Amino acid sequence: MWENLFSEGKPGALDRVDGKQKVTGAAKYAAEYNLGNLSHAVLVESTIAKGRIKNIDTKQAERAPGVIGIIHHGNAPKVPGYDTGDNPAKPPTGGEPFRIFQNARVYFAGQPIAVVVADTYERALYAATLVKTEYDKDEHETDVEENKDKANRPKGPRFEDYVRGEANAYKTAPVKVEQEYILPIEVHNPMELHATTVVWEAEDKVKVYDKTQGVKATQKSIMDAFKLKEQNVQVIADFVGGGFGSALRTWPHVIAVILAAKKVNRPVKLVLTRPQMFTMVGYRPYTRQRMGVGATMDGKLVGITHEAISETSTYEEFTEGTVNMSKFMYACPNVNTNYKIVALDKSTPTWMRGPGEATGAWALECAIDELAYALSIDPVQFRIKNYAEMDQQRKLPWSSNFLKECYEKGAEAIGWNKRNPKVRSMREGDWLVGYGMATGTFGAGRGRATAKATLLADGTLLLQSAVSDSGPGTATAMVGIASETLGLSPSKITFDLGDSSLPPGPTQGGSTTTSTLGSAVYDICIALQQKLLEVAAAKEGSFLKDAKFEELSFKDGAISRKTDSAKKISYTEVLKQSNLPQIELTKDSQGGDERSKYSMYSFSVHFVQVHVHSLTGVVRVKKAVTVADAGKIVNKKTAGSQMIGGVVGGIGMALMEEGIFDHRFGRYVNNNLADYHVPVHADVPHVEVLFVDKKDPYTNPMGTKGLGEIAIIGFAPAVANAVYHATGKRIRELPITPDKLI
Amino acid sequence: MRQFTYLRPSTSKAAIDALSKDPNAQFIAGGTNLIDLMKKGVMAPEKLVDINNLPLKEIKKQTGNLHIGALALNSDVSENKLVTQYHPLLSLALKAGASAQLRNMATVGGNMLQRTRCFYFYEPSLPCNKREPGSGCGALEGVNRMHAIFGWSDKCIAVHPSDMAIAMVALDASVLVYGPKGNRRIPFQDFHRLPGDTPEKDNSLEKGELVMGVEIPDGPFTKNVHYLKVRDRASYAFALVSVAAALNISGKTIKDARLAMGGVAHKPWRLLDAEKALIGKPATEETFKQAADIAMRGAKGFKYNSFKIPMGKNAILDALKTAAAKV
Numbered sequence A: 001m002w003e004n005l006f007s008e009g010k011p012g013a014l015d016r017v018d019g020k021q022k023v024t025g026a027a028k029y030a031a032e033y034n035l036g037n038l039s040h041a042v043l044v045e046s047t048i049a050k051g052r053i054k055n056i057d058t059k060q061a062e063r064a065p066g067v068i069g070i071i072h073h074g075n076a077p078k079v080p081g082y083d084t085g086d087n088p089a090k091p092p093t094g095g096e097p098f099r100i101f102q103n104a105r106v107y108f109a110g111q112p113i114a115v116v117v118a119d120t121y122e123r124a125l126y127a128a129t130l131v132k133t134e135y136d137k138d139e140h141e142t143d144v145e146e147n148k149d150k151a152n153r154p155k156g157p158r159f160e161d162y163v164r165g166e167a168n169a170y171k172t173a174p175v176k177v178e179q180e181y182i183l184p185i186e187v188h189n190p191m192e193l194h195a196t197t198v199v200w201e202a203e204d205k206v207k208v209y210d211k212t213q214g215v216k217a218t219q220k221s222i223m224d225a226f227k228l229k230e231q232n233v234q235v236i237a238d239f240v241g242g243g244f245g246s247a248l249r250t251w252p253h254v255i256a257v258i259l260a261a262k263k264v265n266r267p268v269k270l271v272l273t274r275p276q277m278f279t280m281v282g283y284r285p286y287t288r289q290r291m292g293v294g295a296t297m298d299g300k301l302v303g304i305t306h307e308a309i310s311e312t313s314t315y316e317e318f319t320e321g322t323v324n325m326s327k328f329m330y331a332c333p334n335v336n337t338n339y340k341i342v343a344l345d346k347s348t349p350t351w352m353r354g355p356g357e358a359t360g361a362w363a364l365e366c367a368i369d370e371l372a373y374a375l376s377i378d379p380v381q382f383r384i385k386n387y388a389e390m391d392q393q394r395k396l397p398w399s400s401n402f403l404k405e406c407y408e409k410g411a412e413a414i415g416w417n418k419r420n421p422k423v424r425s426m427r428e429g430d431w432l433v434g435y436g437m438a439t440g441t442f443g444a445g446r447g448r449a450t451a452k453a454t455l456l457a458d459g460t461l462l463l464q465s466a467v468s469d470s471g472p473g474t475a476t477a478m479v480g481i482a483s484e485t486l487g488l489s490p491s492k493i494t495f496d497l498g499d500s501s502l503p504p505g506p507t508q509g510g511s512t513t514t515s516t517l518g519s520a521v522y523d524i525c526i527a528l529q530q531k532l533l534e535v536a537a538a539k540e541g542s543f544l545k546d547a548k549f550e551e552l553s554f555k556d557g558a559i560s561r562k563t564d565s566a567k568k569i570s571y572t573e574v575l576k577q578s579n580l581p582q583i584e585l586t587k588d589s590q591g592g593d594e595r596s597k598y599s600m601y602s603f604s605v606h607f608v609q610v611h612v613h614s615l616t617g618v619v620r621v622k623k624a625v626t627v628a629d630a631g632k633i634v635n636k637k638t639a640g641s642q643m644i645g646g647v648v649g650g651i652g653m654a655l656m657e658e659g660i661f662d663h664r665f666g667r668y669v670n671n672n673l674a675d676y677h678v679p680v681h682a683d684v685p686h687v688e689v690l691f692v693d694k695k696d697p698y699t700n701p702m703g704t705k706g707l708g709e710i711a712i713i714g715f716a717p718a719v720a721n722a723v724y725h726a727t728g729k730r731i732r733e734l735p736i737t738p739d740k741l742i
Numbered sequence B: 001m002r003q004f005t006y007l008r009p010s011t012s013k014a015a016i017d018a019l020s021k022d023p024n025a026q027f028i029a030g031g032t033n034l035i036d037l038m039k040k041g042v043m044a045p046e047k048l049v050d051i052n053n054l055p056l057k058e059i060k061k062q063t064g065n066l067h068i069g070a071l072a073l074n075s076d077v078s079e080n081k082l083v084t085q086y087h088p089l090l091s092l093a094l095k096a097g098a099s100a101q102l103r104n105m106a107t108v109g110g111n112m113l114q115r116t117r118c119f120y121f122y123e124p125s126l127p128c129n130k131r132e133p134g135s136g137c138g139a140l141e142g143v144n145r146m147h148a149i150f151g152w153s154d155k156c157i158a159v160h161p162s163d164m165a166i167a168m169v170a171l172d173a174s175v176l177v178y179g180p181k182g183n184r185r186i187p188f189q190d191f192h193r194l195p196g197d198t199p200e201k202d203n204s205l206e207k208g209e210l211v212m213g214v215e216i217p218d219g220p221f222t223k224n225v226h227y228l229k230v231r232d233r234a235s236y237a238f239a240l241v242s243v244a245a246a247l248n249i250s251g252k253t254i255k256d257a258r259l260a261m262g263g264v265a266h267k268p269w270r271l272l273d274a275e276k277a278l279i280g281k282p283a284t285e286e287t288f289k290q291a292a293d294i295a296m297r298g299a300k301g302f303k304y305n306s307f308k309i310p311m312g313k314n315a316i317l318d319a320l321k322t323a324a325a326k327v
Ligand SMILES: Cc1cc2nc3c(=O)[nH]c(=O)nc-3n(C[C@H](O)[C@H](O)[C@H](O)COP(=O)(O)OP(=O)(O)OC[C@H]3O[C@@H](n4cnc5c(N)ncnc54)[C@H](O)[C@@H]3O)c2cc1C
Pocket: A674, B026, B027, B028, B029, B030, B031, B032, B033, B034, B035, B036, B051, B070, B071, B074, B096, B097, B098, B099, B102, B105, B106, B107, B108, B109, B110, B111, B112, B113, B114, B161, B162, B163, B164, B209, B210, B211, B212, B236, B237, B238, B239
C-alpha cells in the first residue's frame, strides 16, 4: 500500500473529482440556492468607529419599493443563546461581547447595525442607503503604533513569557542582530464573497446554506445561539470558494440573517459586499515584532529573543502563536519570548493561512538571515548548523523532520550554490538579481472525525462525513485514500461532504483535514475489509473460511490470499452470494497517545530569485522553488496546487498586500480589489514544487502531515532575504513596495 | 431604486441636446468608470445618454495628423497599425492601463474623462472637495501615498489616473469637442486642469460638450519612445509614477524630445523645461540625469508620497535610457 502512489491512473495522481462541476459552473455555492419565495438582505454598516447609535430612522427605507422588513437593535428579536454562554463571541478583551442587533453599541466602523430585507437584491441595496443613523460618538483608537503601551499579555498559560536558559542571552553573543519587523493587516479576500441563505422549515427548524470551513461548527454555533436541537439545524456548504481562514468562524452576520429570516418569515439570502469582507470576516492582525538573535563566531546560536505586539478588538480576545516557532525551531540554549495584544476599536482579527507562524516566521527567518550575513556564513549552512535534532521546547523527538533534505532539494533546484553570495553582486541590465530562502513550519495535528461507508451491491462505495472543502480538494484526497486502502478503483468511489447532517467531520483549518478525516476514511476502509471477510467466510464452502485478515490481499475490488492471487472473490460477489443489498459502517476515529511522545510538525523551505530594478525599486519574483516535508503526499496534483497557492499568497504578503487604515476615521481606505492588491498572473513566475514525500511513522496511519499552512509560512521572509541579497537593503516592513527601495 | 432615464441617440446633435437640457445628465461610453461611481453613490446622474451608437469609432490617417474617434476602444487603439506606426508611445501607454478586460470596454473619450481614484473621492461618507465642495480634502492629512506632488492645492491633492492621457499630452494631441456652441479644439495640454479652488472641475469641457475624438500631429517619435509605469504589482494597478518619453535622435544628438509624467498631478504633467534640457544634447545618461533633475524641480510631497520625487527622477532616467536604446 502507498507504493507507486503517483503513477498514472493511481489515486495519488487523481484529477479533482469535482473539477468538472467547478469549471462548468455546475458547482453550487452558498449564494446560489434560489429557493422559492426567496428574499434578499443587505446590511447597513456603522460609519463611526466607536460610540452608540442615538437614533436609527428607517421610515423612508421602509416605504421604499419591495422592502419586506428592516431589523436593528430597536426591534430585533432576542437571540436566546446570547443570555447564556459566550456564543458566538469569544471572551471579551475587557469590554462587552458584541451581540448583533441586541444593543446600541458601536465597536468598529463597518459594523452591521441593521439589515434590510427586500424582494430583490437591488431594492434591498437601495433601501439600505435610506436608513439614517445618528450616533453619540466616542473617541476611537485603531492604530497599534499609537497604542503599543496599552498592550497586555493575554490570560492563560499559553501566553506566559517563555524562557529557556537565560533571557536575552543573545546580547552576550559575539555576533548579534537586533531588529524590529512589521507586518501590516492582511485581508483574506477569497474570491467567493461570504454568503448565507436561510430557510426556517418550521418554528424550531432551520436550514442554512453558508460559506463555512466547518459545517458542524457552524451548526453548533447556530444551535447554541437559537437554542435549537441538533437535528433541527442543517448547515450546507457543498462548495466553498476559498476561505484562507475567513470562514473558520460563525460570524455575527450569519446570526443576523437567521434572525431576519425568522422575522420576515421567508427564506433570506445575504451576500456580503467586498468592502464588508474587510470588516465582517476577520483579517490577519497588524503585528510589530522585536527580534534579538546572537551566535558564536563559528555560527552556533547563543540566544533568540522574540517579542510581538499585535491587535484585537475590544469585544473579543484574538490570539495566535506568533512567537512559537522561535521556541522550538533551532538548536539554541537560550530562548525567551513575549506576546502581547492591544484591544482596539476595530473588528476582531481571525486566523489567516499560516496563522501566527506566518507572522512569526517573517520576523524569525529575516533575523536568522541577517545573522548569517553578519557571520559571513551561507544562510542555508547556518540553518543546517543550528538544525534542531529534537523539539527544543518540549524536549521530544520529532515524529519526522526532513528539513535537511528540503534545504538540499531546494538549493539544488534554484541553483543556490551557483549564485554569487556577495550582496548586490549580481545584475541583469538595470535589474539587480538576488537569491533568498527561508523556512516554515506548522504543527501536524490530527483531530477526531467520523466517517460512514456504504458499499453497494454494484461495487460502488459511498463515503460520507460532515466536512467542508474550502478548495484543497478534500473529496479527491479522500477518494484516493479509500481507493488505496480498500483496493478499489477511484472511479467507483464517491465522497459526500458539506452537510452537517452527515456523520461529524472536522472543521477545515490548521492543515489537519487530510490527517484527521483521512484517518477516519482509512479506518473505515479497514473495517469494511474485515466485514467483507466476515461475510464471505460465513458462506458455506468459502475458500476464505478460517482465513486470517493479515494473510489476505484486498486488491482491484476483490479478496484473495496473498499467497494465491488467482483464487479470489470480488466485493460484489461477497454481497451477492449473501443477498446483501449493501454493507454500511460508521466509525469514529482519532489518534492515541503518540502526540505526547513525539513532536509533530510539517516543514517547508522556500527559495526565490528576485529581480529588483535599480532605478524604480520594482521587485519581481522570477523563480520560486518551494519544498515541503509534509509526510506522505496523498495526491500530488492537489497537493502541488496547494503549494502553488501558498506561493501566490506569499508573493502577495511579501510585495503588495496591506489593509490600509485612515486612523482619523478608524476606517479602511482601500477596501476593494482595485486598491487592495493581490498578485495577478504577471506577478507569479513558474513555481517549482518539490515534496520529500516520506511517510511519517507516527502521525496517523497514512503518515501524512499538514500542507496548507506551510505553503505560505516563510515565503515572505524568503523574498525579503532575496531583496537584501540583490540590493543590500533590508526591508523590515511588509509589503516590499517600490517606494521602500528607492 | 435610484431612478434614471436612459437614451441612446444616434446623432451627435441629439446627444448634446439630450445632455444640455438636463443639468444632471451624463454621457456614458464604456461605462467602466461611470457605473462604478454610480454603484458607490459617488455620482448619481438622473439621465444616461449612451453615446455608443454615434459614429465615433474611426481611426484614420489624415494629412498632418492621426485622427482617433472618441469611441475607439482602448484595446483597438493600442493594437491599431496606424497607431503603432505613427505613435507607438500611445500604444504602449494604453497597454499599461487597467486590464485586458477593461481595455476591451474602455473608450478613448471615457479614458481621458475618467475620474480620480483618490480613496476619499470614492467613499461618500469621507470628506472630499472634489465630490462635495466644501467638505474638505481627506487626503491632505490622510492616506496620500498615491497623491500629487505637482500642481496641487490645499483643496485637492488628487491625481488624474489615466495612462493614455500621459502619452497624448506628450504627443501634443488636440481634443475635438462638439457642443451647444459648435465645434472647438482644445490642446490636450489645456484639456485637464489643476484643482485650485474648484477641484470639482476636472477639465475644461463645458456642460453638454461631447468629445468627438483626438488628433495627434505627425511627429518624428516613431522609434525611440517608452512608457514606463512604476506600480505596486505587475499589472492592473494605477501608477505610483509613470513617464512617457519620446526622443528623436539623429546620430548621437537629441533633435527633439517629449517628456510627460503620470501619477504626479491633477492633470497629465508635461515637462517642458526638461524637454528643453534634452534637445540638442547628446543622448547620454548624463543628459538624461540633468533632464530628470530639472523635471522634478518644484515637486513637493506629503507624508506618504514624498518617495515620488526620487522615484520620479529615476523613472525619467530609466524611461529615457530605455527609449534611447531602442533600435
Ligand atoms: C479596476 C480598474 C483599474 C483601472 N486601471 C487603470 C489604469 O491602470 N490606467 C488607466 O489609465 N485607467 C485605468 N482604469 C480606468 C479605465 O481606463 C477607465 O475606466 C476607462 O478608460 C473609462 O472609459 P469608458 O469608456 O468606460 O468611460 P465611461 O465610464 O463610460 O465614462 C467615463 C466618464 O467620461 C464621460 N464620457 C465618456 N465618453 C465621453 C465623450 N465622448 N464625451 C464626453 N464625455 C464622455 C462619461 O460621462 C463619464 O463621466 C481602471 C479602471 C478600473 C475599473
